[in-house]
Amino acid sequence: xxxxxxxxxxxxxxxxxxxxxxxxxxxxxxxxxxxxxxxxxxxxxxxxxxxxxxxxxxxxxxxxxxxxxxxxxxxxxxxxxxxxxxxxxxxxxxxxxxxxxxxxxxxxxxxxxxxxxxxxxxxxxxxxxxxxxxxxxxxxxxxxxxxxxxxxxxxxxxxxxxxxxxxxxxxxxxxxxxxxxxxxxxxxxxxxxxxxxxxxxxxxxxxxxxxxxxxxxxxxxxxxxxxxxxxxxxxxxxxxxxxxxxxxxxxxxxxxxxxxxxxxx
Amino acid sequence: xxxxxxxxxxxxxxxxxxxxxxxxxxxxxxxxxxxxxxxxxxxxxxxxxxxxxxxxxxxxxxxxxxxxxxxxxxxxxxxxxxxxxxxxxxxxxxxxxxxxxxxxxxxxxxxxxxxxxxxxxxxxxxxxxxxxxxxxxxxxxxxxxxxxxxxxxxxxxxxxxxxxxxxxxxxxxxxxxxxxxxxxxxxxxxxxxxxxxxxxxxxxxxxxxxxxxxxxxxxxxxxxxxxxxxxxxxxxxxxxxxxxxxxxxxxxxxxxxxxxxxxxxxxxxxxxxxxxxxxxxxxxxxxxxxxxxxxxxxxxxxxxxxxxxxxxxxxxxxxxxxxxxxxxxxxxxxxxxxxxxxxxxxxxxxxxxxxxxxxxxxxxxxxxxxxxxxxxxxxxxxxxxxxxxxxxxxxxxxxxxxxxxxxxxxxxxxxxxxxxxxxxxx
Numbered sequence: 001x002x003x004x005x006x007x008x009x010x011x012x013x014x015x016x017x018x019x020x021x022x023x024x025x026x027x028x029x030x031x032x033x034x035x036x037x038x039x040x041x042x043x044x045x046x047x048x049x050x051x052x053x054x055x056x057x058x059x060x061x062x063x064x065x066x067x068x069x070x071x072x073x074x075x076x077x078x079x080x081x082x083x084x085x086x087x088x089x090x091x092x093x094x095x096x097x098x099x100x101x102x103x104x105x106x107x108x109x110x111x112x113x114x115x116x117x118x119x120x121x122x123x124x125x126x127x128x129x130x131x132x133x134x135x136x137x138x139x140x141x142x143x144x145x146x147x148x149x150x151x152x153x154x155x156x157x158x159x160x161x162x163x164x165x166x167x168x169x170x171x172x173x174x175x176x177x178x179x180x181x182x183x184x185x186x187x188x189x190x191x192x193x194x195x196x197x198x199x200x201x202x203x204x205x206x207x208x209x210x211x212x213x214x215x216x217x218x219x220x221x222x223x224x225x226x227x228x229x230x231x232x233x234x235x236x237x238x239x240x241x242x243x244x245x246x247x248x249x250x251x252x253x254x255x256x257x258x259x260x261x262x263x264x265x
Numbered sequence: 266x267x268x269x270x271x272x273x274x275x276x277x278x279x280x281x282x283x284x285x286x287x288x289x290x291x292x293x294x295x296x297x298x299x300x301x302x303x304x305x306x307x308x309x310x311x312x313x314x315x316x317x318x319x320x321x322x323x324x325x326x327x328x329x330x331x332x333x334x335x336x337x338x339x340x341x342x343x344x345x346x347x348x349x350x351x352x353x354x355x356x357x358x359x360x361x362x363x364x365x366x367x368x369x370x371x372x373x374x375x376x377x378x379x380x381x382x383x384x385x386x387x388x389x390x391x392x393x394x395x396x397x398x399x400x401x402x403x404x405x406x407x408x409x410x411x412x413x414x415x416x417x418x419x420x421x422x423x424x425x426x427x428x429x430x431x432x433x434x435x436x437x438x439x440x441x442x443x444x445x446x447x448x449x450x451x452x453x454x455x456x457x458x459x460x461x462x463x464x465x466x467x468x469x470x471x472x473x474x475x476x477x478x479x480x481x482x483x484x485x486x487x488x489x490x491x492x493x494x495x496x497x498x499x500x501x502x503x504x505x506x507x508x509x510x511x512x513x514x515x516x517x518x519x520x521x522x523x524x525x526x527x528x529x530x531x532x533x534x535x536x537x538x539x540x541x542x543x544x545x546x547x548x549x550x551x552x553x554x555x556x557x558x559x560x561x562x563x564x565x566x567x568x569x570x571x572x573x574x575x576x577x578x579x580x581x582x583x584x585x586x587x588x589x590x591x592x593x594x595x596x597x598x599x600x601x602x603x604x605x606x607x608x609x610x611x612x613x614x615x616x617x618x619x620x621x622x623x624x625x626x627x628x629x630x631x632x633x634x635x636x637x638x639x640x641x642x643x644x645x646x647x648x649x650x651x652x653x654x655x656x657x658x659x660x661x662x663x664x665x666x667x668x669x670x671x672x673x674x675x676x677x678x679x680x681x682x683x684x685x686x687x688x689x690x691x
Contacts (some may be wrong), residue, residue, distance in 0.1 A: 093562035095630035096555075104559055105570030107552045114550045118489070122496045137499075159670045 003067065004029045005196050006051070006083070006165050011061035013046050021057070021220045028165055028196040033187060035228070039240055043220040044200050048167055051198070052085040054079035084158035085167045090150055094143035098135065099124045100156045101142050127156055129170045131189055131212040133182075148179025152186055159190075166190055167198040172206050185212050204233060218242050219236035302508065311407040315679045320623060320639040323668070325647065331650035338650055341526035343401060348524065348534035349462055351645035353378075354594035355537045357616040358623075358637040360588030363581045365620055366548070366561045368629020369425035373414065374616055375430030375456055377586050378593030379608025380440040381407050385594055386450035386603035387443050387459060388434065394687040396457035400594055407590020408583050410436065415582030427580075433613070441605055449604040452597060461598040464532035471521040471530040533595060541586065545634035557581060561629035590618075611662075618665065619644050622672040643668060 005025035013021040021043045028034045038044045049055040053075040057063070063070055066082050072078050078085070092101050099117070103123050108116040124138055133152050135145070142150060151171050158166060170213070171178040180203075187210045190197050201207050207214060208228060216223040216239040224239040237243075271584040311319070331338040357374050364371040381403040389399035414432055418425045444450065452458050466474070486506050493500040503510075524530045548554035560577045568574045593610070597603045621627065622643050623636025644665060651661045 083660060089565075091563070091566035093566050093630070095562035096558060100555060100559075102553070104567070105572050107555060109552060113552070115555065118492045118496050120499065121493075121498050125498070238371045 004064075007064040008047075008051070008055070008057075009031065009062050009064075010062070011047070011050060012058045013043075013050055013055060014058055019220055021050070022103065024220070024222055026051075026215055026222075028198055030164065030196050031191055032213070033191050033192050033197040033199055033211045035207040035214040036217070037236065037240055038199055038217035038223070041219075042217040042240075044217055045169070045216065046220075047095065048085065048198070048200060050168060051078065051083060051165075051167060053083075056133070068140065071204040079161060082162065082164040083167065084161060084163035086154050086158055086171065087175065088153075088169050090154040092150060092154060092191045095141055098145075098153055099139055100137040101153060102127070102160065106160065113155075127159065130193075131156060131159075131186055133186065134202075144180055147175050148182045151183050153181075155183075155186060155190075159195075159206055163195065165198065169198070169200050171199070171203065172201065172207060180206065180237050204236065207236075208233070216240055295430075302505065315675070317624060317639055319672070319675045319677065319679075320636075321642060323622075323671075324639070327643065327646045331646070331653065335650070335653045338653055340551060341523050343649060343653065345524050345527040345531065347642075347645050347649045349531045349599065350649065351641040352462070352533035352537040353592045353599065354612055354615050354619065354644070355637055355641035356540060356595060357589050357592035357612060357654055358619040358641055359540050360585035360592075360635060361616050361620045362623075362625050362632060362634060362637055363544070363557065363588075364425070364585045365625045365627060366557055366629060366632055367572070367578060367581055368561045369418070369578075370583065370617075370627075371414070371429045371432075371585050371589075372426065372613065373410070373436055374585065374589035374592070375608045375610075375613030376433050376436035376440065377410055377589040377608070378596060378612060379606075380410070380436045381590035381593035382603040382607040383440045383443040383450075384599045385458065385597055386452055389456070390450050390452055394599060396453070400457065403594055404587060404590050407593075408587045410590075411583035411586025412579055413588065417581030419578040419584065437609055440608070444603070444605050449602050451602045454601050454628075458594070458598050459601060460532070461536070461595060462531070463598075465528035465537070466530045466532070468525040468529055472527050474530065474535070475514075475517045475521040479514040482513060483507075522633040526627055533598070536591075536595075537641075540591075541634045541638050548634060549663070553577075553580075557671055559633075563630075573598040576658075598635065615644055615665075618669045621676075624672075624676065626676070 007027040009025045011021055011024045011026070024043065024047060026034075026036075026047065035049045036044050036047065046055065051072065052055045056071075056073045063072055063161065070077075070081060072081070072083075080176075093104065096104070099121050103120050108123070109118045112115045121138060128135065131152070133149075134154065135149060142153060145153065155166070155168070155171070159196055171183050171187070175183065184206060186197065187197055191210075191212075199207065199211060211228050214224075214226045214231070214236055216226070216236065219242075220241065223242070224236075226236060226239070294558055306325075309316075327338060337343055347466070357378060360374060361371060366417075384406050385403040386400050388394040388402055389396050394402070410432065414425075414428050417423050418428045455463075483506065486501075487503070490500045521530060524534075540653060548557060556567065556572050556577050559570065559572060560574050564574055567577075593608055596607050598611075600607075619640030620632070620636055621640070623638070623640030625632025625636045625640075647668065648661055651664065
C-alpha cells in the first residue's frame with residue numbers, strides 16, 4: 001500500500017457527556033477504496049463529519065495530509081485540502097438541469113458576466129465521459145433522473161473541485177440493483193483515477209464488491225481493519241456487532257490488552 | 266472483482282463518428298424540417314411540457330369570443346388602450362414572479378404601489394419637487410421597503426407571508442397618512458409623470474424597435490449555436506433558427522402594425538415589455554438568475570454550493586418592491602392622480618393571478634419572466650372585453666377567477682404528464 005493521503009490518529013469527539021469517538025485511527029491512500037462500517041451509533045457519521053470539517057475533532061488527535069500535520073476546523077478547510085463529501089441527500093436542485101447542477105456556485109462566465117453555457121456543457125460532457133457515464137441529454141432537469149443517475153451527478157459535481165479524497169455517505173442506500181451497479185462502477189473508476197475513496201455503507205455486498213479495506217467502528221472505537229480480499233463476511237459482521245467470536249476480541253481476551261480492559265483499570 | 270455490470274453501453278462506441286457532434290444514441294434527434302419540428306412539438310406536448318401554449322390558445326379564444334360579441338374589441342384603439350392598461354399591473358407581476366421563483370410570496374406589492382403613488386404625488390405636487398426627482402424618490406422608497414422585507418425574512422427567519430402581510434397593512438397605513446386629509450392629489454397632465462403613459466412612438470420608431478429586436482435575437486442565437494457547433498455539442502441548424510425568428514417576429518411585427526394604426530407603440534407598454542425582457546435575460550443568462558432558480562429549487566443545496574442565500578432573498582424582495590413602486594407610478598400617470606385607494610384594490614390579486622396564469626409555479630424554481638406579459642395580456646383582455654360589453658366588475662371577478670382556476674388545473678394536469686414522462690414534477 002502506498003503512503004496514505006489522509007491519516008487520522010487518536011481522534012476523539014465528545015458531545016456533552018457522550019463520547020462519540022475515542023482514540024480512533026483511520027487512513028486512506030490514493031487509489032484505494034476504504035469502507036467505513038459499523039452499526040447505528042458506532043460513530044461513522046461523526047468520523048465523516050470530523051474529516052469533512054463539519055464537527056472539528058477534540059484536541060489531542062492528529063490529522064495528517066500527505067504526512068504533514070493539518071487542522072480541519074471548517075468545511076472550507078477540508079475542501080481546500082481536497083476532501084469532497086457527498087451526503088445522502090445529494091444537495092441537488094431538482095428544477096435545474098444537469099449542467100447547471102454540476103457548476104452550481106461555480107459557473108463559468110463570459111466577459112460581461114453572462115453564463116458561458118457552451119463551455120460548461122462541454123466540460124460537463126468531458127467529465128461525465130471520463131467517468132464513462134452516459135446520460136442522453138445534459139439539459140434535462142435533475143428531477144427527471146433516476147436515483148442512481150442523481151447520485152452519479154452529485155459525485156461528478158464534487159470531482160470538479162479536483163479532490164484527492166472522496167467520501168460517500170450511503171451512496172447506494174436507496175438504489176435498485178442496476179443503479180447500485182452504476183454507482184459501484186463509478187466508485188471503481190474514481191479509484192482507478194487515483195482518488196482515495198471512503199465509502200460508508202450498510203450494504204455488505206457493495207462493500208465486498210468495491211472496497212479494498214474495511215475499517216470497522218463499534219461504540220466509537222476502532223473494532224478492526226480488514227483487507228477485504230482475505231476476510232470473510234462473518235468476520236466483518238462479528239466485528240460490527242461485537243460478537244465475541246472474532247479475531248479482535250479473541251486476541252484481546254488472550255493478551256488482556258483490549259482498550260476497554262485498560263480503561264477499567 | 267465479482268461485480269457485474271449490467272450497463273455496458275460505454276464499451277466500444279467511445280470514439281465512433283468523430284465528425285458528428287457527440288450524441289447519445291438514445292436521444293431522439295429533431296429533424297430539421299417542419300415535420301421534424303412538429304414531431305418534436307408533439308413529443309413535448311405529450312410529455313406535459315406545455316410551455317406558453319395554453320396561455321396563447323386562451324388569448325386567441327378570448328379574442329375570438331369578445332370580437333364576436335363586440336367588433337370594437339380587436340380595433341387598434343382598443344388594443345392600444347389595453348397595452349397601456351396592463352403596464353402598471355404588469356410591472357407589479359414581473360416583481361411577483363421573482364418572488365414566486367424563490368418559492369415565496371409578496372402580499373405587500375399593492376400597498377407598496379399605493380405608497381409609491383402617494384410619495385410621488387406628495388413630492389411632485391405638494392412639495393414642488395421636479396417630477397423626475399419625485400419619480401426617483403418613489404422608486405427609491407420601493408427599493409428600500411423591499412430590502413427591509415427581504416432582510417426581516419432572510420436574516421430573522423420570519424416567513425415571507427407574514428412579513429409581507431404586515432407590509433400590506435403597514436404600508437397602506439403610511440400611504441393613508443401621507444395623503445392626509447386629501448382623498449386625491451391631482452398631478453400635472455403634461456409633466457414627466459403624465460408623459461410615461463401619454464407618449465406614443467411615431468410609426469417609424471415602432472418598426473425600428475421591432476426590427477432591431479428581431480435582428481438582435483436572430484444574431485445572438487446564430488452566434489450561440491455556432492459556438493455550440495464548434496464545441497461539438499448538440500446545436501440547432503440555421504433553418505430552425507430562421508424558423509424560430511420568423512415565429513417570434515410574427516407577434517412583434519403584428520403588434521407594432523396594429524399599434525401603429527392608432528397612435529403608435531405606447532411608451533408605457535414598451536417600459537413593461539422592456540423590464541420583462543431584461544429580467545428574462547437576467548434570469549436565464551446570468552449567474553444571479555441561476556442562483557435565484559437554485560434557491561427556489563433547493564435552498565439548502567444552494568447554500569452548500571456556496572451561494573449567499575440571504576443575499577439572493579433580500580435582493581429579490583428588493584426587486585419585487587421596486588417594480589411594485591414602478592407600477593404605482595404608472596397608475597398615477599394613467600389617472601393623472603394619486604388617491605387613497607390607489608393600489609389598494611384588486612391590484613395585488615391581479616398581479617399574482619397574472620403570474621400564475623402566465624405559468625409561474627407557486628412552489629418555486631419554475632416559471633419565467635414572460636409569464637408576466639402573457640398573464641397580464643390575458644387579464645387585460647378580459648377586463649377590456651367586459652368593459653366593452655358593459656359588464657359589471659362582479660362579472661369580471663367571476664370570469665377572472667374561472668380563468669385562474671383553469672390555468673392552475675392545466676398546470677396540475679401537465680405536471681402529472683411531466684411526472685409520468687420523467688420530466689420532473691415540482
